[in-house]
Amino acid sequence: MVSINNQLSEKKVTEKEIVVALAGNPNTGKSTIFNALTGLKQHTGNWPGKTVSYARGNYVHRGKSFVLVDLPGTYSLLANSIDELIARDFICFAKPDVTIVVTDATNLIRNLNLALQIMEATNNVVVAINLLDEAERKGIIVNIDKLSEKLGLPVVGTVARNQMGLNRLKDTIDDIVTKKIVTNPLKIHYPPEIEQKIQEMTPELENILKGELNPRWVALRILEGDKTLIDSIKQYLVYKEIDIKGEVALCH
Amino acid sequence: MANKPLPLSNLAVGTKGKVESILIDGLLRRRLLDLGVVPGSVIEVVRVSPNGDPTAYLIKGALIGLRENEAKHILVHPI
Amino acid sequence: MSLTMNNLNKIIELSNYYQKNSQTSNRDKIVSQIYSQSEIIAKQAIRNNKDKTTDLDKRLDDILTSKIFGYPIMLLILSIVFWMTIVGANYPSQILATIFFYLQEQLTNLFQYFNAPEWLRGFLVDGVYRGLAWVVSVMLPPMAIFFPLFTILEDLGYLPRVAFNLDRFFQKAGAHGKQSLTMSMGFGCNAAGIISCRIIESPRERLIAILTNNFVPCNGRFPTLITVATIFFGAAVSALYSTIIASMVIVGIVIVGIIVTLITSWLLSKTLLKGVPSSFTLELPPYRKPQIMKVFIRSVYDRTMFVLKRAVKIAAPAGAITWLLANTYLNGNSLIDIGANFLQPLGYAIGLDGYILMAFILGFPANEIVFPILIMSYLSQGSLMELDSFAALKTLLLDHGWTWLTALNLLLFSLLHFPCGTTMLTIKKETGSIKWTALAFIIPTSIAFLVTFAVAQTVRLLGIL
Numbered sequence: 047m048v049s050i051n052n053q054l055s056e057k058k059v060t061e062k063e064i065v066v067a068l069a070g071n072p073n074t075g076k077s078t079i080f081n082a083l084t085g086l087k088q089h090t091g092n093w094p095g096k097t098v099s100y101a102r103g104n105y106v107h108r109g110k111s112f113v114l115v116d117l118p119g120t121y122s123l124l125a126n127s128i129d130e131l132i133a134r135d136f137i138c139f140a141k142p143d144v145t146i147v148v149t150d151a152t153n154l155i156r157n158l159n160l161a162l163q164i165m166e167a168t169n170n171v172v173v174a175i176n177l178l179d180e181a182e183r184k185g186i187i188v189n190i191d192k193l194s195e196k197l198g199l200p201v202v203g204t205v206a207r208n209q210m211g212l213n214r215l216k217d218t219i220d221d222i223v224t225k226k227i228v229t230n231p232l233k234i235h236y237p238p239e240i241e242q243k244i245q246e247m248t249p250e251l252e253n254i255l256k257g258e259l260n261p262r263w264v265a266l267r268i269l270e271g272d273k274t275l276i277d278s279i280k281q282y283l284v285y286k287e288i289d290i291k292g293e294v295a296l297c298h
Numbered sequence: 299m300a301n302k303p304l305p306l307s308n309l310a311v312g313t314k315g316k317v318e319s320i321l322i323d324g325l326l327r328r329r330l331l332d333l334g335v336v337p338g339s340v341i342e343v344v345r346v347s348p349n350g351d352p353t354a355y356l357i358k359g360a361l362i363g364l365r366e367n368e369a370k371h372i373l374v375h376p377i
Numbered sequence: 378m379s380l381t382m383n384n385l386n387k388i389i390e391l392s393n394y395y396q397k398n399s400q401t402s403n404r405d406k407i408v409s410q411i412y413s414q415s416e417i418i419a420k421q422a423i424r425n426n427k428d429k430t431t432d433l434d435k436r437l438d439d440i441l442t443s444k445i446f447g448y449p450i451m452l453l454i455l456s457i458v459f460w461m462t463i464v465g466a467n468y469p470s471q472i473l474a475t476i477f478f479y480l481q482e483q484l485t486n487l488f489q490y491f492n493a494p495e496w497l498r499g500f501l502v503d504g505v506y507r508g509l510a511w512v513v514s515v516m517l518p519p520m521a522i523f524f525p526l527f528t529i530l531e532d533l534g535y536l537p538r539v540a541f542n543l544d545r546f547f548q549k550a551g552a553h554g555k556q557s558l559t560m561s562m563g564f565g566c567n568a569a570g571i572i573s574c575r576i577i578e579s580p581r582e583r584l585i586a587i588l589t590n591n592f593v594p595c596n597g598r599f600p601t602l603i604t605v606a607t608i609f610f611g612a613a614v615s616a617l618y619s620t621i622i623a624s625m626v627i628v629g630i631v632i633v634g635i636i637v638t639l640i641t642s643w644l645l646s647k648t649l650l651k652g653v654p655s656s657f658t659l660e661l662p663p664y665r666k667p668q669i670m671k672v673f674i675r676s677v678y679d680r681t682m683f684v685l686k687r688a689v690k691i692a693a694p695a696g697a698i699t700w701l702l703a704n705t706y707l708n709g710n711s712l713i714d715i716g717a718n719f720l721q722p723l724g725y726a727i728g729l730d731g732y733i734l735m736a737f738i739l740g741f742p743a744n745e746i747v748f749p750i751l752i753m754s755y756l757s758q759g760s761l762m763e764l765d766s767f768a769a770l771k772t773l774l775l776d777h778g779w780t781w782l783t784a785l786n787l788l789l790f791s792l793l794h795f796p797c798g799t800t801m802l803t804i805k806k807e808t809g810s811i812k813w814t815a816l817a818f819i820i821p822t823s824i825a826f827l828v829t830f831a832v833a834q835t836v837r838l839l840g841i842l
Contacts, residue, residue, distance in 0.1 A: 073534075073662040081675075122332040124408075126325060127578050152663060153359040154423060156334055158415035180665065186425055193422040207668055232418075236410050240403060247391060254384045268392040270404040276389055283380045323401060325579075326656040333658060336409040345438060348447040349545045352554070354438075354661055358412070363541050363659035365548060 064112045064223055065140070065291065069133055069164060070148030071157050072119035075176045078206040079148055080116045083216070100132075107216040115142065121156070123163040124270070131274055138167050138259060139282040140291035144219045148174045151181035151188050151203075165199070165231035167263050172218050173201045174211070198230040233262075243269055258283055304376060306341060306355070307369035314342045315374025322371045334358030335372060434663050441535070447542050454535070455561070458526045463599070466518035473517065477510035500700055508696020511749050512688040519596045520684060523565040525676035532667035536561075540659055550639045551646025553582035554659060560586075560638065563593040567796055568803040570595075575807075579657075581650050584813060585642045587804060591796040591821050592638040594631065597745035598791050602627055604748065608771045609784035626788070634792050637824065649816070691742040691798065699739055699750050703757040713754045727826060728786035728833030730778065737790065742798040747791070782836050786829040793825035 070076040081088075084103025101116040117136055118129035137145055147164055149157035154175075161173055175188055194201040200218045204211035221227040235241065244265045251261035259279075267275045303318040317339045320327050334357045335341070342356040352363040440446050481502060488498040530536050536558050544554025555577045563570030570590040577583040594602060603623065611623035646652075702712040710718075717724075717731035724730045732754050740747030752770075755777055774783075795818050796804065805814045 073660065078668075122408075124328065124332065124404075126328045126332065129578075154419040155358045155412070155415050156360055158418055159332075159334070159358075159412055162411050162414055180663070186423060189422045189424070193418065196418045196421060232414075234410055234414050237406055240406055243395060247395070250387070250391065254380075254387045256380065256384075258380060264388070266407060268388075268395050270407050271396050271401070276385070276392065279380065279388065280385055284382060284385050320405075327401070328404070329656045329658050331405065331408040334412055336405065336412050338409065339412070345442060347541050347544060348442060348444045349542075351545050351548065352541065352657065352659065354442075354541065358416075361661040363537075363544070363554075363657075363661060365544070365657045368657060 064110060064144075064219075065142040066112055066114050066219055067117055067136055067140075067142040067145045068114055068148065069117045069137065069145055069160070070119060071121055071150065071160055074119070074148045074150040074157065075206045076119055076148040077116065079146075079174065079176065079204065079212070079215075080114060082206050082209055082212055084114055105216070108220050110220065112216075112219070120160065122160060123167065124272070131278075134167070135278050135282065136291075137164060138263075139278065141168070142170075142291075144170045144172060144222050146172050146174055146215070146219070148176050151175045151177050152184055152186060154188070161197070162232070162234060165197070166234070166266065167260065169229050169231055170222050171199050171229065171231060172215070172222060173197060173199055174204050174215055175201060176204045176206055178203050178210075179205045179208070196232065198232045200227055200229070236266075240269060302375075303373040305370040306343075306364075306372040306374050307353070307366045309343045309374065309376060311343050311346060311353075314340055314377050316340050316377055318373045318375055320372055326368060326371070330368075330372065333360070333362055340377070341372075341374060437664055438538070438661070441538050442542055451539055451542060454530070458523070458530075459564075461526060462519050462523040462596075463603070465522045469518040470514055473514035474510075477514055481506060481510065496704070499704060500697060504697040504700025505693045506696075508692040508694075508699070508746060508749075509688045511696075512692035512743065512745055513684060515600050515745055516596060516687075517681060517684045519599070520565060520680045521677045523596060524569070524680060525673045527561065527565065528672045528676060529667045529669060532665060532672065534662050534664040537659060537661050541661060544657070544659070546639065547642070548657075550642040551582075551650075552585045552639075552642040553577045553579065553657060556582070556586040556589075556642070559590060560593045560635075563590045563595060565596055567591050567593070567595045567800040571800060571803045571807055581646075581652050584808065585645050585650055587807060588645060588813065588817050588820060589638045589641050591800065591817070592634045592641070592793065594634060594792055595744065597743060597797065598747075599627075600745065601748040601791055602630060602788055604767075604770070605784050605787055606630075608767045608774070609779075609781055612767070612771065630788050630792055633789070637793065641820065641824070687743065687799065692746055695739065695742045695746050695750075699746075699753055702739070703754055711757060713757065717754070726833065727790070727829035728782045728836070729790065729829070730783070732777070733783075733787060733790075737794060740797075741795070744791075744797045782833060786832055789832065790825050790829050793821055793828060795822045795825075 068076060068080055080101065080103065083105050085105075088101055088103040090101045100118075103114050103116075105112050105114065115136065117133040120127075120130045120133050122130060123134045123137070124130060136142070145164060145168055147157075147161040149161060161171070165171055173193070175190060175193070178188065181188060188203065190201050190203045200222070202211050202215045202218055204215060206212065218227065222229065236244070244262060247265040247268065248261045251264050255261055255264060264275070304315070306315060306317075309315050317335055317337050319337060320330055320335065339358060344354045344356050344361060346353045347363070352365045353369060354361050354363045355369070356362075441450060484502050484506060485498065488502065527536075539561075540554040540557055543557040547554050547556050556574075558576065559570050559573045561570075562573040567590050570593070571587050574583050574586045574590070577586055606623040606626040607619065610626045611619035699713075702716070705712050707715060713732075713735060717735045719731065720734040721731035724732075724734045733751060736747050736751035736754065739750050752773070755773055795801075801814060801818065804817045805811070808814060
C-alpha cells in the first residue's frame with residue numbers, strides 16, 4: 047500500500063509543490079508530528095549518496111499540496127556527524143519553503159540552541175513547542191507569545207500525540223508561504239572579535255555567493271573551521287552533482 | 299565558587315560544577331559543546347551506572363551519560 | 378544562478394586565511410554564545426511552577442538503574458518480551474497455518490480438476506506455495522508482536538537506560554553501550570538490528586555492532602531452535618519439565634551468542650577496528666507514556682508489508698528451487714542427494730550431516746526456511762509421512778542418524794553461521810563496503826565451523842556419545 051500511495055502521489059508532484067522540512071532534537075516527538083501530518087502516505091529512501099534514510103510524506107491543506115521531509119534528529123547544525131550534515135545541507139542547499147523546528151517544551155534551552163542555529167541559515171522558520179502536556183505535568187509553563195516575540199518567528203504550541211495544535215501549525219506554514227506572516231528571526235550577536243571578522247568578510251562573500259547562501263552564515267562557518275562547507279558548496283552549487291531538493295523532496 | 303578546577307569525573311553524585319574548559323579537541327569536544335558543555339555551564343552529577351561507569355549528568359536540562367574517560371577531560375569548578 | 382570554480386576558490390582562500398588562527402576557540406565562542414542566548418530566551422519564556430520537575434523520572438531511574446534492581450528488572454522485562462512474542466505468536470501462527478493448509482488442499486483439488494500434470498502441481502503447490510505459506514505463518518506473528526513491544530519500550534524511554542546499565546561490559550569489549558539495543562533488535566530480525574546500528578554515532582563502534590549482530594538469533598531462527606531443543610533435550614525428561622529444560626537450552630544458546638558477541642567485538646577492536654574509542658554520549662530522555670494502540674497498528678501494518686514482501690521475493694523462489702533440486706534426478710539420485718553426499722564429510726566433521734549443510738546453503742535467502750528445507754529433503758528420499766507431531770518429527774530425524782550431538786551442533790551452527798541474504802544486503806547498504814560485507818560473512822561462518830568442529834571432535838574423543 048505504501049508503494050501504491052507513493053506512486054500516485056509522485057505523479058501529482060510538480061516543481062510548484064511546497065516543500066517543508068521538519069527539524070528537531072532527537073526525542074522531541076518529531077516523528078509523531080511527521081506521522082500525524084502525513085498519515086500513512088509516506089515514502090522512505092536513502093539520502094543521495096548517504097547511508098542514512100529519510101522519510102518524506104505529503105499532506106493537503108487549504109487546497110494546496112505540501113511535501114514534508116523528515117530530517118534526521120540532531121542536537122546542532124554544525125555538521126559533526128552525517129546526520130547533522132544532512133540536516134544542514136537540506137536546509138541550506140535545498141532551501142525548503144518552510145522549516146519547522148520541533149522542540150521539547152520540557153527542555154527548551156537545548157532545543158532552542160538548534161532553533162537559533164537554523165534561524166541563522168534561513169528566515170522561513172516556524173517553531174513548534176511540542177510535548178506541552180508533559181511540560182505541564184512537570185510544572186513548566188511556556189509563554190508561547192513571549193517566545194514568539196523574542197525569536198521573531200511564529201511559535202505554535204503542540205501536543206502531537208493528541209493532534210493538538212497541528213491545524214495551527216499547518217495554517218502557520220501556509221501563512222509563511224503566502225507571506226501573510228513575515229518573519230524577522232533573532233540574530234545572535236557574537237563577541238566583538240568575531241563580529242569584526244564577520245564584517246571583514248561579508249562584502250567579499252556577498253559578491254562571491256551571489257545570493258545563493260547567506261554571507262553571515264558562511265562567514266561563521268569559515269570562522270569555526272567547518273571542513274564540510276567547501277565540499278557541500280562544490281557539490282550543490284558549483285558542479286550541481288546532486289539535486290538534493292529534487293531527489294529527496296520532488297523525486298524527479 | 300571554589301578555587302581549583304577539577305575533572306568532572308572526580309565530582310561526587312549530587313554535587314555540581316561550573317565548566318571551566320574542555321581539555322580535548324576533535325569530535326568529542328564538538329559533541330560536548332553541542333550538548334551544552336560550554337564554559338560557564340553548570341553540570342550536576344546525577345547518578346552512576348550499576349557497575350560504576352558511565353555516569354549520568356544533568357547538562358542544560360537534559361540527562362546525559364558520559365564515560366569516565368570522557369568526563370575527565372572536562373574541567374569544572376565545584377560549587 | 379550557479380557558482381563557478383572561481384567563486385569556490387575565493388571561498389577556499391578566505392577560509393585558509395581566517396582558519397590560520399584558532400578555530401577551536403572561535404567555535405567555543407560561537408557555541409557558547411548561542412547557548413547563552415537560548416538560556417536567556419528560555420528563562421524569559423518559561424515559568425517553572427515548582428520542583429516536581431524530574432521527581433517521577435528521578436524515582437523511576439533510582440529503581441531502574443539501581444545497583445540492586447537494575448539488572449533483575451532488565452532481565453525480567455526482556456523475558457516478558459520474549460514470552461509474549463513466543464506464546465503470543467503461537468495462536469495466530471496456528472490459525473494462519475490452518476488457513477494456508479486448507480488453501481493448499483483447495484489448490485491441489487483445483488489442479489486435479491483441470492488435470493494439470495503432477496510436476497506442475499508439485500512445483501507450484503509443494504514448492505512455491507508452501508515456501509510462501511511457511512514464511513508468512515511462522516514469521517509474521519512473532520515479528521508483529523516483537524517489534525511493537527520494543528517500540529513501546531523505546532517510546533517509554535527505557536531502552537537508553539538499558540544501554541546505560543550495560544555500557545561497562547561493552548566498553549571493555551571496545552564497543553558502545555548502545556550495541557545492547559541493536560542486539561535486542563536483532564532478536565526480532567538481524568536486518569532490522571543492523572539498520573538500528575545507526576543509533577551508534579561513532580563509525581568504529583557502529584561497524585563492530587554491525588559485524589556481530591548476527592550472533593543474536595532472530596525470529597527466523599527461533600522456531601528451529603525451539604523445535605530442536607524441545608524434541609531432543611526437552612523430551613529427555615518427563616513432560617512436566619520438558620518445557621523448562623527446552624527453555625533453558627534456548628537461554629543457554631542465547632548466552633553463548635552474547636559471549637561470542639563480546640569476544641568477537643573485543644577481538645575486532647584490538648585488530649581490524651583498532652583505534653581510540655570514539656565519543657560516547659548517551660541521552661537519557663524523560664520517561665513518556667507510549668501510545669500503545671497506535672504503535673501496534675502501525676507495526677502490524679509495517680511488519681505485514683515486510684514479511685509479505687520477503688515471502689514473495691525470497692521464500693517462494695527458494696521453495697521452488699528446493700522442490701526442483703529434490704525432484705530432478707541424475708543417474709537415479711536427486712540433485713539434493715548428490716549435493717548432500719558431496720557435503721557429507723564436511724558435515725560429519727562438524728557433527729552434522731550433508732543434508733543439514735545443504736539446507737543451510739539453500740536457506741541462505743532466509744533463515745526461517747532452513748528447517749523446512751531440511752525436512753523436505755529428508756522426506757523426499759524416504760516414504761511420505763504426516764509430520765503432525767513432534768514425535769513424528771523426532772522419528773524422522775532419528776531415522777536419519779540424528780543424536781543429541783547433531784541437535785546441539787545444529788543449534789550452535791544456526792546461532793553462529795553466516796547472516797541470511799536480506800541481512801547481507803542490508804550490511805552492504807549500511808556499510809557501503811564490499812570488504813565489510815565479506816567479513817560479515819566470513820567471520821561468523823568461520824566461528825560456526827570452528828565451534829561445531831571443536832564440540833564434535835571433543836564429544837567423539839571423549840566417547841560420551
